[in-house]
Amino acid sequence: MAYRSLDDMDLAGKRVLVRVDLNVPMEDGRVTDTTRIERILPTIRDIAAANGKVILLAHFGRPKGERVASMSLKPVVRPLSELLGLAVDFAEDCIGAEAAAAVDKMVPGGILLLENTRYHKGEEKNDPDFAKALAANGDIYVNDAFSAAHRAHASTEGLAHLLPSCAGRTMQAELDALGAALAAPKRPVLAVVGGAKVSSKIDLLENLVAKVDMLVIGGGMANTFLAAKGTDVGKSLCEHDLADTARRIMEKAAREGCEIVLPADAVVAREFKAGAENETVALDAIPADAMILDVGAKSIETVKAKIDIAATLVWNGPLGAFEIAPFDAATVAAAAHAAARTREGKLLSVAGGGDTVAALNHARAAQDFSYVSTAGGAFLEWLEGKTLPGVAALEAEA
Structure with missing residues (x-):
């Protein structure tokens, strides 16, 4: 603009x-x-x-x-x-x-x-x-x-x-960064979107699948998409009533040529607390009495591989329950990898909104991203394609 x-x-x-x-x-x-x-x-x-x-x-x-x-x-x-x-x-x-x-x-x-x-x-x-x-x-x-x-x-x-x-100067930096990330980006463009609920990010997801080449969905949101595809997610946080919405977003992504990347494995536990006993399981082996709190090693490697081929990265939200170890592993690993690619001059990385800043600071990666927005709601509305x-x-x- x-x-x-x-x-x-x-x-x-x-x-x-x-x-x-x-x-x-x-x-x-x-x-x-x-x-x-x-x-x-x-x-x-x-x-x-x-x-x-x-x-x-x-x-x-x-x-x-x-x-x-x-x-x-x-x-x-x-x-x-x-x-x-x-x-x-x-x-x-x-x-x-x-x-x-x-x-x-x-x-x-x-x-x-x-x-x-x-x-x-x-x-x-x-x-x-x-x-x-x-x-x-x-x-x-x-x-x-x-x-x-x-x-x-x-x-x-x-x-x-x-x-x-x-x-x-702050507004100028923000507009320049956001413009470089989505308005006229270097491709391929990868978006990483995490967080608890699909319901809070429907507009964001529907806008992104029309603008990016790859979309990684993590956090509790991913459970809703997995369930919509027939995966039994046990006691995991999941908005089962949004299955049709998730399928609609996946269908739109297919039409737009956007690859949606969902977890391939999961870290599960029976309780949500620091150091809780946990295990990594395949998606078809999630225990009925357990909940997904992070993605597993296979999923982490997939996300890192997508970061490797991306020229531009837009990041919003964590991949798992990053606030409590060991369920911060995926967020930390992916953020560190994106930060390294950015330091090498191979990736333009823009992040912001919600828990994103806290997650990247936790991963000690924020300082190496090209731009980290502290704007919260304004950043999310911009990602949703809304006029500010x-x-x-x-x-x-x-």
Whole structure:
């Protein structure tokens, strides 16, 4: 898609409203994970270096249009300032006299964080008057929150139509990575999709089988597909009522020329706990009183072989119950193999959504993937082929 970046904007002396994702985990008023803060640092630094006035807009939690003290963005100021190595000011509101006064005091290169946009009901309603109130404090709008781009809110979509707009560095990296993975990919394209339930990923699977050459299905989802093909999966997590849906997806894949790769063997146990007694069995030998918690060695080798012939990999979700050893073996082995191929320059690997980041971090593979998205819902909706309002608004302005 065509969109403007920071490189296309004259930022010097301008009030730059930057929508970022600061919906970070907190405990007792302290930020416990700064990953999302770290992701926005390049955008802030580039605007400040160009002598723009950096005015940050963000939401935190779901205050539903009320001022909820525990959902204030004020605790973010200190870690943001420390990571930037620059002073960050704070305003107790994102619109009105208080916000305007804080903006008026700014000098070129200054950084200001405005209070939670969701303290106002107009934010989630994408109210035009609220969007105009936000726009009153800016000359340029920058969206650097891909993770919120699937919401048509005032600060994610409405503002883009009121001010000259562009993508920030994080948004730019995300769009470039996603475009390279599915919009205009090097083939063959392999998708790895795991997770617990088919019901949560029907749209995703139906979109992917029309776009990729190979689709590995793992996790609890695979059990539903296996059952639809006649395999007795014992007491495994399985959505038996979605057998027809699974068969429909497999039929569409066949029409589209997409190879669906299902487990060839399974690691089973009678209980789901760390170190539980387990065994690897063939699909026709799954005990009636056992449940599938991972795929076996034969399946792992098949997945690695598919990774070897792929030029592009899109990964969403684990292959097994990775949270508990030894049922993390397949996810770790496949992720490590994809990371190695990426390091060798033989694979473009893009991952994100749900438990994916946690699974890749567990496998110590995330740092070697070409791009790992922390966007969650927005990443999944993009994989499903849906239009993201926050992205579409930037495209319309390009």
